[in-house]
Amino acid sequence: MITEAEFEQVAQDYNIEVAAIKAVHQVEANNGGFLPDGRLKILFEGHVFWRQLVKKGVDPYSILKQEHRDVLYKHWTRDEYIGGTGEWDRLAEAYKMTDDDRVKTAAVESASYGAFQLMGFNAQLVGFKDAFDLFFFLAEKELNHLKVFIKFCEANNLTRHLRSKNWAAFARGYNGPGYAQNKYDIKLEAAYNKFRL
Incomplete structure (x- = not known):
């Protein structure tokens, strides 16, 4: 604390x-900013994932399957939030959708992290090389x-x-x-x- x-x-x-x-x-x-198990508090945003994929030149429709509709969608909704450790499951699901590094990076950019729930895509704005570096610093x-x-x-x-x-x-x-x-x-x-x- x-x-x-x-x-x-x-x-x-x-x-x-x-x-x-x-x-x-x-x-x-x-x-x-941390869960009882020691991991960062996060919230995964499926609409941000959609947007970050588009920015990286990945067509979301090309990787969207029925089983991933809880982590990849075009418009904001709170319906898919699970909260707590369940958000880590959602991030993991998004991260593992393909072997494409652009998808993995977009997934990490699409969650908010820690006590002030800063979005991963803001990493460079606050002085980090990428969302992975921001994540490790916050952890x-x-x-x-x-x-x-x-x-x-x-x-x-x-x-x-x-x-x-x-x-x-x-x-x-x-x-x-x-x-x-x-x-x-x-x-x-x-x-x-x-x-x-």
Whole structure:
């Protein structure tokens, strides 16, 4: 777990309230980046897998079989989420669909990882060679999750919204335009108000 001193140091370095960082930490992965068995918390996104395959020149229809419809689909849906260790099974299924390295890379890019649920395809944006390098860095310790989260916020000009507690603007930048559907901004504000007391 991230220690209080580590939260405070990062907050001080970036002029952000500790409560604001803790709010995102709680809402994204319920205060923890690892499963009880020691593996990273992940969520596999089948629509992202579709998109990443297309970017790599792989036609998703060319590898889509009925048994893979739980991990490869064109549009976002939460219907296929399993949660917990089941998400690792979904990632493994996607990874093993073919021997094509492009497919394997796209699979690793299509999950979100750790305490702040950063998508694998953001690896280069936050200073890593690829999603595999990002994964191994996050697997070391939870402090690394916090470091990567701040890098992502800096790269996307989101730290200003954390400073001003503009939860809607932060939510839009961090989770996309559909954030309101899941009341992401409302959850963040509620968590912030809890931690600032």
